[in-house]
Amino acid sequence: AQTVTQSQPEMSVQEAETVTLSCTYDTSESNYYLFWYKQPPSRQMILVIRQEAYKQQNATENRFSVNFQKAAKSFSLKISDSQLGDTAMYFCAFMGGQGAQKLVFGQGTRLTINP
């Protein structure tokens, strides 16, 4: 079974700084997808970024980018020029395997952006 590990339960940075959240996963699959979701205090789960494993190019979405290291099974999220609105729980998630559509989530990292 696939597992996702986020080793940083909590992180805190100052506004405008850059922060990197770590995620590692374990799978024997070659075709899969990786995601970062954000959960602010409103508890809504919001997609931040998606990466297809077959793509070597790292995905980016404005201030958010990933460092996808397939051999190392690592998928970190970098947030540049952090803003107060980035304060949230961040979840790394894996989807893959034959016909598998379910998301397997990590435990989450609570990120606080301080003014």
Place this chain on the structure above:
Amino acid sequence: DAGVIQSPRHEVTEMGQEVTLRCKPISGHNSLFWYRQTMMRGLELLIYFNNNVPIDDSGMPEDRFSAKMPNASFSTLKIQPSEPRDSAVYFCASSLARRGTQYFGPGTRLTVL
């Protein structure tokens, strides 16, 4: 466009009562997922449907839980009888394609006393 709609947003009930959670997926999406979030277990998939057909219900905790999708625009998750350990946030999500991005509803916070 409307996102995934869930009702109710909050539910407080007493042990032994029946609870029904409702979900309307994004129009045109053909996959629907039910997840549960707890402090102890995090986010875990309960069941998912493709084209209204249940595909994987291995995450359903026990026979007290049941889910239906009578049509493409509506799904229910029922707990009967409810127990305090069922207290959690229940999310519904939908996606357009089999490996498509899943979009989540706002969740239902269930408290069983």
